Amino acid sequence: WLETGGRLRLHPLVADALAGRLDAGIERGLHAALARALERRGSPPDALEVAFHLFMGGDDAARESFLAAVGALERRSDFGAGLELLDRALARRPAALGAEGLLMAARFLRSTGNYARALETLRRIDEREQGPAMADRRRFEEAATLRLSGQFAEASALLQGLLGRPGLEPGLRARAAALLGRILVDEGR
Secondary structure (H helix, E strand, C coil): CEEECCEEECCHHHHHHHCCCCCHHHHHHHHHHHHHHHHHCCCCCCHHHHHHHHHHCCCHHHHHHHHHHHHHHHHCCCHHHHHHHHHHHHHHCHHHHHHHHHHHHHHHHHHCCCHHHHHHHHCCCCHHHHCHHHHHHHHHHHHHHHHHCCCHHHHHHHHHHHHCCCCCCHHHHHHHHHHHHHHHHHCCC
C-alpha cells in the first residue's frame, strides 16, 4: 500500500499483478468493498474513485457518475488518468460501459495517439442497438481518428456520407463540416 496525498492506495505493481488473475466475482467484490470503504472515510471521498469502484463492482447505476467524472478529466485534458480508468473498464466491463462510454474511451485513446485502439473501440459500438444519432456520433469520431492517423480519403468519405444524411443533428453537422475543411487543408486542396 502507498500513502499518497492523504490517501491509501494499492501499489501499482500489486494492482498489475492482480489484474486479470482474480476470479471476476472476487474482483467485483473487492471493488464494491473499496467503494464502501471510500464512502465511510472521514474526509470527503473522491467522487471519481467511488464511482469507478462502484461501477467495477457491478453497480451499473454508477456508470453515469463514473462517465461524468471521467468527462471532467477529459475537459481538463487529463487524458492519462482518464484512459487508465477507462482501459480497466474496457478490459473488464466493456458492455456495461455502453455506447457513451465506448465513445469516450475512443476519444481518450485518440487524444493519446492510440489511433488503432480508438478505431477498434469505436467499431465495438453496435449501431443497430443505439439508433441513428449514436451511429452519426460514432462515424464522426471514426472520421476524426482516421484524419489524425493520416487516412484522409477514408475520413473524408465518412464525413461526406454523414453530411449527406438528412436529419443530422445541427451541432454535429457543423463539427463534421469543420473537420472536412481541415482535411482539405491537410491534403493541400
